[in-house]
Structures are given as C-alpha cells and as structure tokens.
Amino acid sequence: MKHLKVLLVSAALFLGSGSLSSHESTLSHGPSAERRIAAPAGWWKGNTHTHTWWSDGDSPPELVAAWYRERDYNFLVLSDHNRMQEGELWYRLDTDAKRAAFESYRQGFGEDWIERREVGGFTEVKLKTLDEFRSFFEKRDTFIFMRGMEITDRFDTHPVHVNGVNLERPIIPQGGKTVGEMLQRNIDAVREQGRRSGRPMFAHVNHPNFYQAITAEDLVSLNHDAGEGFFEVYNGHPGVRNEGDARFPSVERMWDIVLSRRLGERNTSITYGIATDDAHEYTKWGLRSVNPGRGWVMVRAKRLTPDSIAAAMKRGDFYNSTGVTLNSVERSNSTLAVDIKADPGTNYVIEFVGTRRKTNLAGNAVHVESKFDGGRASQTYDAAVGEVLLRVEGIKATYTLKGDELYVRARITSSRLHPNPYAEGDREMAWTQPLISVTP
Helix, strand or coil: CCHHHHHHHHHHHHHCCCCCCCCCCHHHCCCCCCCCCCCCCCEEEEECCECCCCCCCCCCHHHHHHHHHCCCCCEEECCCECCCCCCCCEEECCCHHHHHHHHHHHHHHCCCCCCEEEECCEEEEECCCHHHHHHHCCECCCEEEECEEEEEEEECCEEEEEEEECCCCCCCCCCCCCHHHHHHHHHHHHHHHHHHHCCCCEEEECCCCHHHCCCHHHHHHCCCCCCCCEEEEEECCCCCCCCCCCCCCCHHHHHHHHHHHHHHCCCCCCCEEEEECCECCCCCCCCCCCCCCCCEEEEECCCCCHHHHHHHHHCCCEEEECCCCEEEEEECCCEEEEEECCCCCCCEEEEEEEEECCCCCCCECCCCCCCCHHHCCCCECCCCCCEEEEEEECCEEEEECCCCEEEEEEEEEEEEECCCCCCCCCEEEEEECCEECCCC
C-alpha cells in the first residue's frame, strides 16, 4: 500500500498540536526532535510504555506509531491496558476530540483502509491489529515494534500496574492478597511465559507513586533472578508523583533504597531503573497533558530485533534519558565511565550516586491515618542511602570503586530545559544502570 508516506504527513499535522502556522515543521513540536541528535552507532532509542485507542489513549495506533517513528525512535511497545493489539475491537467516536483524531486517521490511511459502522447514533471504527499495520512502519535497522501490554491490576484503592515486554500473548492480571503478592504474581507470569517460549521477556513495575500504590519495601521484597527486576525510575505522566511526598520518597530515591537493601541486606539481584513516557495524549500538548517523548531508554545491542533489545535490557546494557545523549557508558569490574554527546552551549553535571557498605539500612516507619490512601507509606532511611559520591562538571567522568560501596550509578543533568516537561523547570537528564561492587 501507498499509505505510509501520506500517513506520516497527516500524523505530523495532527499530532504536532494542531496549528501548522505556529509549527511550520510540526514534527519538531513538543518533546521531540527540534534539535535531537542521532544516537551513536550501536545504541537504539525506544519506549516501552504508551497507549492507543486499544485502551485509554486518544489516538489510533497507526498515528501513535507514526509519532515515534518520525522522531527517530527505533523500537516501540504499544502497552495498552490488559490487552494486546489483536482480535476484534470497535472504538466509538463519541467526543469531538475522538472525531478529530479519526479525521486525521482517515486522511492518512484513506477510506479503503478504515472499517466503520453506525451504532446507536455514533460512528464506531474497527481497530486494526498490530499484525495488520506493522509492515507500514517496520524497517530493518530503523524501526520495529515489540509486543507488550500493561498488566493492570488493583489492590483495594491501589493501582498495581506491570508492563510485560516482548510478550507472545496477553497475560491476565493475576491478583493477590497484598500489593507485594500481586506484583510478584504478575511478574512471575511474564517470567513463566518467557521460560516456556524460550524468548527473552521482562516485566517492569510501573509508576510506584501513582496513588501511593507501591512502596520501596514492596520492591525490596520481590523475588526475581538477575536481569529480571525492573521498575520505572522516570514516568512522564504528570499525575504519577515521581517527586514523592511526605510519606513516599521520590522514585529515584526509591531506587537507591531498593538497591541498597537488596544488596546490603538480602544479598540478592538488583533492580534496573527504566524511563518511559506513558503517553496517552497526542491531540493536546503541554505541562498537564500526558504526552509522548518525555522519557525513553537507549539500548546497546548488536541488532535491532525484539529479542536482541530485550536480551540487552536484561543484561542492564541500557541507560535512561529525558534528553541527554551519551556517546558511551563503560562498566568494568571497578569503574563506571560516561561520555556525553554534548549539545553546543549546554553544560552538564555528572553525579555518581551510591551507598557505602557501612550505611545504616534500617528503615523508620512513617505513621499515617489508615483512611488516607489505604494507610500506605514507605519507610524513611538514612541520608547516606544513595548519597553523591563524586560530582563532576563536564562531558566525561569516571568513578573508580574504592571497595566500600554496595553499588554506584551515574546521574547526568543538563543545563537545558526539557521542551515539554513532566514538571515545570525540569532539565534534560540521563541515568545509567548501577555498577555493583563485588568486594566483600
């Protein structure tokens, strides 16, 4: 079919924010490519958490895919709630926004592509499956889809969401008697599907501070093998409370608590941090909108295939970004080194964050009223959990382990403001995965 080129132009006009006069090159709008530079060879840019008309996104999957492909993403997981893009589903156009999205869809793909019907005075559109539209977008060494879904569970008032990545078939939410048990059961279901299929799959725990659902202690208690623990250390949805509050730490501090206690107390596998945008809205843009392009992963793999990307991430061979690009991340037995692909006129601060073995890892309970969000709260911890061990201003830095650290990870902060941030004043950043000290 000759639909793709037309679709990309139409999607650019529609998804850019609506006004061609204010964005003559609408593909550069928002959090995308107004000055994005290409990743170094061997690094692949991707997002594992976004939504479409197959659940609660505001656009059909073809337009969503076009947004990412046109902004130099290399892989994408359409992670709709409790379903993959397969089978039969009809979508009702019952709002002006949905009808506007449909019009762009119709212009992009044409009447011969769209199936619709009238039911109860409303137009309904039959959604295309991933297998039907993926060939319009996929190209070797350029762009691929990875199958996945957001396994959407709930414990009392607490949303417990886990993304399955590189799945072969949908996973039914497993339930549980506690939040921790619910997480474990859903993660185990992804692991079991991967074991049976022989393919690399993984699950990442989503937005832990969303409605104060998931505590650091829940993540500490999970049982998983090396390369199977993931959680979102950055989520671009403005409602998920990345920054934490009086009862819950920020998600980045949560990562340090989890790493410290899993290594220092449990002597078990680590948890990787992952950045996503969790996009739902492609038709309106701004600080309070749930837009794409806020956070992503950069994966180092030999090939751009679903299995190769998944296997690399399970090895921890990736970093997270909200705008900072790295030339390299090198980890040896004793050093962690980063080299930034600098933008002209931009300054960078590289911080190596870690916890020393002597640090007190005991938590202190936070008292809360049981009626408030179910009475959940994370414990508080010593300030030396996740302290800055070294700070460097520049585009290159290396940290050499002294032997008294449990782990060290790098956090890079740019002087450049994020073009469409999670919160006002956010700067573009990057985070590496931790280097584990093996010194007893």
